[in-house]
Amino acid sequence: MTDDAPAASARLEPVTGEWRRVSPKYIVVDLVGNVISGAVATFAASLPVWLLNWGPWWWLLTIGVGVVSLVLVALTPRRVRSIGYLLRDDDLLFRRGIMFQRFVAVPFGRMQLVDITRGPLARALGLAELKLVTAAAATGVVIPGLALPAAEELRDHLVALAETRRAGL
């Protein structure tokens, strides 16, 4: 742990270290997801105009939603690159987000279970998602875009660590 965090900087950077990043292939998965959800949202926003015949001003809503979706899609590569995790001696650190940054520290002794899930697209690319579950619902640590062997190795490592540090709830 380093104590020389840049206090003068406005950016939140509580822990500096060698963050492990997720696979660049995950950009594709996230991009496809964002394009689909953006298209659906834009389509839904256009419904009032051609289903209910509301005035032309309602096109603005469609345009607005479309623009926001495009920005989200354009930022996807950066957002994926911002995801990182760091294994320390006693806990796992997780970070994500550029606009809305989030750092989480999960002690190994607090992990109740470690989950691996794979969507169809991620499976095609050989990726997997690792989910850490603690007794607190708010922990919400999901590390996406790990190569399957790496994810399985990490899971086994974490489970073994959790077993040695296990305490009560």
Add this chain to the structure above:
Amino acid sequence: MTELADGEWHRLHPATPLLKGGIALIAILGIIVANLRERLVEWLIPGAECPPGVCDEDPISIILERYLLLALLGVAVVILVVIGLFWLSWRMHTFRVTDEVVEVRSGVVFRSHRKARLDRIQGINIARSLFARIFGAAKLEISAAGSDANVQLAYLSSANADGLRAEILTRASGVRARVAADAVAAAEAGEGLPVGTSDAVRANLAEVARARLAEFTAPELDPNLAPPQSVVTMNAGRLIGSTVLSSGTIMFVAIVVGVLVAVSVGGAGGWAFFGLIPTLFGLGSYLVNRVLKSLRYSIAATADGVRVGFGLLSTTNETIPPGRIHAVEITQELLWRPFDWWTVRVNLASQSSSPGAAGQQSTTILPVGSRAEVLKVLELVLPSLVTDETRLLIEGGLAPARPEDGFTTSPRRGAVLRWFSWRRNGFMLHTDAVILRRGAVWRSLTVVPTARTQSVAAHQGPLERLLRLAKVRVHTVNGPVTASIGALDVGDASALFRDAAAAGVVAIRADRSHRWGSA
């Protein structure tokens, strides 16, 4: 030692079906009476004639006239079958308590078998509803973490429930101390109450009545098993005052005033008042309920954790072993400030099925108390935290901010996000706990023991980045308390994040509270 915890399978109180089905039975009786009221009137008042056309073509009359024997036989068979089923379900419902687990088997057609490890117990609750108290029975509920994870033993005889609770707690704690066993034995001997119902049946009626009376008037805390004094005494005046001055009541007054203004100025008709009647009833029952439930509130330390008891007619008595409280929050309603009243809420991993004091969630362990009482309660629930040195610091956490009070507060620019409270909004990291102080209008103090934190998070959004601020949240199990503090300087937030995470790791390593007695 109670013979129920000898590792063999035991059955519940014989009156269990009656107690569980009591309400249903009364309801069925009510339906029958309602449907036959003409006939009942005729039976009771012979002069009152049944209107022609009602009794003649009544199916009951036809049955009585033509198939009397068959009808009687049918009723007898139904009653026998119902009694038989109840008896069968009672017979099939067994439990046992071993050194490691408590198990319950139940069900006739669909069998269920539930097992709970004793070292995972989050709390033990003894509830005595008014109906059950008449029969001298009690419901013992052993809570485990998670929703619907509790093991219920409903019903046991009252004394058995107390004995079993003491025994389970002793085993769960990891000590097999002779002292505890002696204490239980002494308690059972000293009480002179019937231990099993079979004894009670044999005893003559007057004795039974006396025993019931003794149970009714006995204090909720068994004097032999727990230090008798509750650290808080609830008085009716404060209870009523705090309820009247709560935000719910203020809202009600605001609605009444609104309606009055609407009637007098807007010309809305008098019918508007009718809309208030349901609200009035709701408020009335809430007030009465709250006062009745909390009047005999007590909280005390036992060897096996904090014991919270309350209730005047239906009583509940919950024991929370050490290390089962995941977060504590002390809050104050706006109008309570002149009186210096506070409420204490906690996060627990288990969810008790019986409501807590004042008809609120069972997580409200002190419905209303003075500052001194709040500190006493805090001392009970977090013994390692409240010492002579930290007492002043914690008291400072309830007061307005002062310089050098130990809290790291928001910088001046935090006022953009925390308009009034930025001076007070701050945190303090103790070796055993993270303490967060928030709010200027609605003051609160949140304490999370570091041995119970699940994870720590730091957040920053775009606006916060512009202001060089950040937010830190300490994750605990779900409950009414959310330990999060925003509008901190980025450097302070980073330090809190790092230190809270590190303190959590150290505390987890040192934590032995799942077997609290073995240390």
